[in-house]
Amino acid sequence: MSTTDVIILLVAGFLSGAINSVAGGGRVIAFPVLLAFMPAVQANATCMIALGLGIVGSCFGFRQHIPAVRPWLFRFGWASFAGGLLGAWLLTVTPPQSFANLAPFLMLFATLLFMVQGPLRRWAGRHHAPCAAPETPNFAFVAAQFFIAIYGGYFGAGIGILMLAVFGFMGFDDIHRMNTLKTILSAIVTLVAAAYYVYAGLIDWPHAIWVTLGATVGYFFGAHFSQQIPQTRVRQLIVAIGLAISAWMMWKLLA
Numbered sequence: 001m002s003t004t005d006v007i008i009l010l011v012a013g014f015l016s017g018a019i020n021s022v023a024g025g026g027r028v029i030a031f032p033v034l035l036a037f038m039p040a041v042q043a044n045a046t047c048m049i050a051l052g053l054g055i056v057g058s059c060f061g062f063r064q065h066i067p068a069v070r071p072w073l074f075r076f077g078w079a080s081f082a083g084g085l086l087g088a089w090l091l092t093v094t095p096p097q098s099f100a101n102l103a104p105f106l107m108l109f110a111t112l113l114f115m116v117q118g119p120l121r122r123w124a125g126r127h128h129a130p131c132a133a134p135e136t137p138n139f140a141f142v143a144a145q146f147f148i149a150i151y152g153g154y155f156g157a158g159i160g161i162l163m164l165a166v167f168g169f170m171g172f173d174d175i176h177r178m179n180t181l182k183t184i185l186s187a188i189v190t191l192v193a194a195a196y197y198v199y200a201g202l203i204d205w206p207h208a209i210w211v212t213l214g215a216t217v218g219y220f221f222g223a224h225f226s227q228q229i230p231q232t233r234v235r236q237l238i239v240a241i242g243l244a245i246s247a248w249m250m251w252k253l254l255a
Contacts, residue, residue: 006210008033013214016051018222026218027051027157028111028242030211032249038204040100041091045202048156049194050211052187065180076185079146084189087153088196104249110157111242141170145185152186153193160186 001009012033016026030051034043091099144166152159163182172178197203 001206001210005037009037009207009210010214013050013211013216014218014221015214016211017215017218017220020051020215020219020222026215028107028114028245030215031107031157032245034204034207034211035103035249037207040103041094042202042204044091044099044103044155045194045197045200046204046208046211048190048197049203050208051215052190052194053212053216065176066184068174068177069181069184072181073184075142076145076181077188079142080149080152080185080188081192083146083149084153084192085196087150087155087189088193088200089153090150091154092196092200092202101253104246104253106155106157107242107249108246110155111239111246113157113161114242115239116161141166149185149189152189153196156190156193159189 012030016030018026019029020026027047031043031047034047034050037043038046094102145163148159148162148166151162160182163185164178167178167181172181194203
């Protein structure tokens with residue numbers, strides 16, 4: 001890699017980490033950049049492991065709420081583990097060209113999910129106050145988490161929004177508990193998928209290392225300055241970038 005390549009990867013990682021800390025949706029930045037250096041399947045796997053460390057680290061920030069959501073971690077945890085593993089396996093057996101053709105639509109889907117993130121969060125946490133814990137999730141909710149995890153292991157962007165919607169239907173009213181459960185389950189999906197990608201030899205380590213370094217710094221600065229940045233503006237920028245990248249990827253696909 002040239003010095004310019006290293007700088008591009010560091011900046012992409014930094015922006016992705018910072019955006020994830022402030023509002024989420026950083027994959028919209030990192031994935032297309034990695035796509036310029038490698039095939040789509042490898043770019044997806046490398047992006048998963050490069051940004052995954054931030055998800056794991058964010059679990060620590062919600063540690064005080066973990067006891068309250070522990071009853072749901074076992075069932076949802078196994079569904080997340082199995083779904084993430086299946087999604088990662090599906091990526092490895094998907095013909096590279098098929099995934100390359102699908103990638104623009106996945107990017108657009110992730111961007112649209114990000115666009116409705118605010119309304120979904122407000123709907124899911126409409127009371128913003130602790131309530132009696134919802135009942136143990138029935139089969140339908142566990143199955144929903146399983147399919148969300150499959151998508152998460154396959155591509156990953158936007159799964160947190162889908163989880164929050166499921167938790168809202170379950171009866172969760174405390175947004176902090178919802179975010180805690182969502183963060184832990186997202187970490188499970190990411191880690192198991194990343195581990196499978198490592199096993200399958202899909203990770204481009206030289207590129208992953210630089211993105212990870214940039215993302216680590218980005219997560220720190222994003223968390224530190226998040227209260228000083230107008231999140232509405234950040235979200236608008238992410239949506240604009242995501243739509244532009246989706247349009248560019250579709251243009252390349254049809255060209």
